[in-house]
Amino acid sequence: MAAMVEEARDLVSNILRSCTNSEGLMLEESIQRVLKRNNELKMEVSGFLKKYYHEFLPMADSSLSLENRARDIMTDTQRLTSLIEDNLNSQRLSDSAGKRQEGEARLKEITVTISFVESLLEVHKRLIKAREELKNSNYLRAAELTEAVTEIMIEIRGLGCEAIVYRSLKEELDLLKSDIKFSLYEEWNKMVTWTTLSSNNQSTDLAILSSHTVPAESCEDFENVVLSLFTILEEEEWKARVKTYSQKLLENIVKPLLTNGEHRLEVQSEREDKIEMMIMTSPPVSIEDKLCSVITILTTVTKMIPLAHRPDWSSKLGKEIEPELYLLVHSLLSQSSPKTAEERTSYSMISETVLQLEESFVELGLVVSEYTSLSDYTKNVDTHIVNQQCQDILDHARLILTRPLYETTAVGGADTTELLKKFKFRAEPQQKELEQHQVEADISSFPFSFLFPCCLISSSTKDLIALLYDTLSKCESTSAATASQMYITSRDMVDLFIALSQSYCLTGESDPLVSVLQHNNYMYVSHHLLIIGRHQFSSGLPGKAPMTFIDFVPQLRRLAESCFLAEMGSQTSVIESFLKSSPSFNDIGSDPDKQESLTLAVCQSLNHIASLSKTFSNALPDELHKRCKYGLLNLLVSELIERTLSVEDFSVDDSNFLYTFLSSNVLEKWSVDHRGRDETEEAVADLCTSWEKLKELVFVLKAEQEDIVSRWGKGEGPLSKHMSVPEVKHLIRASFKNTSRRAETLAKIT
Known part of the structure; x- marks a missing residue:
């Protein structure tokens, strides 16, 4: 547009130079018209441009915005440059500080090395001097120099330096020490x-x-x-x-x-x-x-x-x-x-x-x-005589305890009472004036206070307790020192009994009577040790010396428990070995081999329990004998119940056989052949916790669904007291087909 204006102006100037003044006025008017037309043309061009190129107008604004952003970026760049320069200057300072620290560490290392070398030189000089002193037989000076070198070597070791020279000097020091010791030993042996x-x-x-x-x-x-x-x-x-x-x-x-x-x-x-x-x-x-x-x-x-x-x-x-x-x-x-x-x-x-x-x-x-x-x-001259007496007592006790364990004697309430009658109680001084019949009356008035249950023990154990009572009775007429020695001997007798009785456990004898006798012996001795000390003799001793054997009681009872539990564990293993050979109860009603194997295993178990019961009946206290017998029976019954409950589906033959077998070969056979005369059904149920459960299991095997629901009694009947809900439901599912009636029965077992 500007170029067009310039061309018009040039054209007008040329015309003016070539025309006269009159003509110039006319020309001027023409020029005015041309300029007017030029302005109109510019307006047209401007309108045309606005009309057709208006989309290029935002580009100008964008250019200005970009220019402003560029200026901002340049400003930020300059600021960042100054920061980088400052950082570079500080990095140089850090490098300088690091180099200085490195130099100081190196200087320290060199100083340590110098000290190390100086120490090595000092060690070398003293080693040479010590060797010269040793040659001159000046052992003391050589030893002092060697010890000084040892201290220096410890300091050198602390510096953390390792070198061939150091190791060589260390070897030389050890060799020098050996030479000095050898020389000193020779001199010692010459004089001593x-x-x-x-x-x-x-x-x-x-x-x-x-x-x-x-x-x-x-x-x-x-x-x-x-x-x-x-x-x-x-x-x-x-x-x-x-x-x-x-x-x-x-x-x-x-x-x-x-x-x-x-x-x-x-x-x-x-x-x-x-x-x-x-x-x-x-x-x-x-x-x-x-x-x-x-x-x-x-x-x-x-x-x-x-x-x-x-x-x-x-x-x-x-x-x-x-x-x-x-x-x-x-x-x-x-x-x-x-x-x-x-x-x-x-x-x-x-x-x-x-x-x-x-x-x-x-x-x-x-x-x-x-x-x-x-x-x-x-x-204390009298003590020597007492020592001999005590030695004789221990020898006598040793002879008693070496007698055979199988030589037995029965003990119980009457036996204990007779032994206590020989020695009056000493708890109160006025009791010394009581007559023998008064003491007997006191004992009989408390029949369960000091009575030991009837059982068998080794006769050697009974004789030992009698010797123990006799030894302690001698303490009342002697001095305090003698009584104390007798008391110590009595405790030694108990220690001797424990040591020798434990030796029977090491022999590995399989006879159950051995374990029973050991158990009874331990319990018999511990029973007497509870009262033999303070209650019977302590108050009658000179000087009121304390006397007690109670500290032995826990040990003796632990030994009794361990040997008896070990025996019961072995008997349990025997029952388990019988049952291990028996078959599972799946399809047992139609398999004669399984029936015969099961019958044999149960008969062996019951006969073993009965045989063991005969062995234990006279040897063990009655209550303990019953617990042992019915504990083994409970093991057998629990195993039969568990195997029955493990069957997923009972056929009619299976149910009939198990019902007949468990009723006749277990419940009836035990009640008829093996149950004691004085043992009621209630006593059996108390001692054998699974006995009633087995009865209920037998009932369910033969019962109808209505009978089972009736015996369950909404969770309050006899069946619910001995069997759980899952067990009863399992038996119902295994015994009856899946019908709506069975579903109703299962719903009632809650």
């Missing part, structure tokens, strides 16, 4: 010597049997050896060293001296720094001299160790020799127990010597507290 005559070379003409040479307290060379050993040896090594020495001391010196009355100790000092102790043959030596010789031996072997380490040596030596030394002295004293008044008078000298021995134990550091067991043994 043993001489023992072989049993093959011994003769009655030889006076010296064994000898032991030790350094004196003033021996400086041995002191250096001991100090070196204490420096370099670890605790466990010292214990092993002391243990070996203690065993030799006991076997070669102490034991020969105390076990033979014709051996004595001879001590000689060869030089100022050496002491020799010899066991020699001689005429019989008194016990006092032997005990004094033990004091001399212990004093000599204790004081050879330097004073600084003497307590440690003494404590370890005492722990090793104390138990066996005590037994040796105790055996020596027991052999000299007085039996007459004159012997008791002379025994006081032995008591004084024993007291000196105990004091020397404490003084030398062999024990940490007052050692009074030996002196107590010698002070």
Whole structure:
């Protein structure tokens, strides 16, 4: 459009230059008309463009919008650029910090390595120095250097450094330690010597049997050896060293001296720094001299160790020799127990010597507290006599308990009453004045308080209880110490009974009578132990010493229960083995083989129960016998019920056979052949929980649907008391066809 205007203007200018003024006026009018026409043409063109190209107008607006968005994006880009530059600057700072930390870690590592190398150099120098000291026999200095090296090596190990040099130095240190220990042991063995005559070379003409040479307290060379050993040896090594020495001391010196009355100790000092102790043959030596010789031996072997380490040596030596030394002295004293008044008078000298021995134990550091067991043994002379009596009682009890288990005797209420009549109750002092008939009246007034049920027990068990009563009855006329010893012996008798009776369980005998007798023996002993202590003898003891055996009762009853349950478990297995061979009840009415197999299994089970009942009838208490018998019967009945209920569909023959079999071969046969005369039907039902259920099952097998509904009685009849809803419905479905009548019957069983 603009180009067209420019062309018009150029045309007008050219015309004006070529025309005159008059002509110019005319031309001017023409030009005005042309311009007017030009404007009209522009309007037309503009209208045409608006009319036909109006859809291009939004593009201008979109361009402006895009331009504004571009400016915004450029602004955001510039801002993001500045942020990136700032981030790059901070990243450089982080890299610099990381490099610095890495440098510090590297510096630390280098510092540790330098310390490691310096420590290795120090270890190397000390190892060389320790080796030189060892060559010069300066053991103490070598041991100190070795221990210092050990501490440095521990620190090096803590640095976490591993190197060939370190391992080599560690091997060198171990080798050096071994060399020092070997040298020290050699020096020890040179100064501490043993001489023992072989049993093959011994003769009655030889006076010296064994000898032991030790350094004196003033021996400086041995002191250096001991100090070196204490420096370099670890605790466990010292214990092993002391243990070996203690065993030799006991076997070669102490034991020969105390076990033979014709051996004595001879001590000689060869030089100022050496002491020799010899066991020699001689005429019989008194016990006092032997005990004094033990004091001399212990004093000599204790004081050879330097004073600084003497307590440690003494404590370890005492722990090793104390138990066996005590037994040796105790055996020596027991052999000299007085039996007459004159012997008791002379025994006081032995008591004084024993007291000196105990004091020397404490003084030398062999024990940490007052050692009074030996002196107590010698002070109470009467105890030795009591000990012999107690030993005789235990021997008697052992003889009683080794008698055969099958030698039985019947016990029960009358037996227990007779035994209690021999001993009056001691609960109150006024009861001591009661006459025998009054005590009997007290017992008879409470017939179930102390009565044991009638059964069979081993006669040895009854004799043991009688011996136990007799032993405790002797405690009332003795001193408190003697009574206490008798009481301990009585408890030992019970322990002996438990130990020996348990040995029958290990023999594996299959006779059920063995388990029954063991059960009865345990229960019989536990019954008497409930009352034999505090209720009968405790108040009559000197000093009112406490006496009880109740703590044995739970153990005895657990043993009785375990052996009897084990026997019942084996009998249960026998019944299950019979039933395992019997067939299932599916189609049993038409299968003669199944019927014969089932009849055989049930007959075997019932006969086994009956045979076992005869064995148990006289041996077990009546109530327990019934529970055992009917427990096994309940197992059989439960298995028959379960197999019957497992059948999905009964034919007429199946129902008839099972009805007849269960009625005659189980219910009637047990009631006629095996039920006791004094056992009512109600008693059988109480003891055999599945008995009534079996009766109801037999009823359902033969009954009509109306009879079953009537016996169910809307959930309150006899059938509902013994059988559940699912069980009854299962029997109805298995016995009757699927009809509307059966559906009505099932609906009524709720």
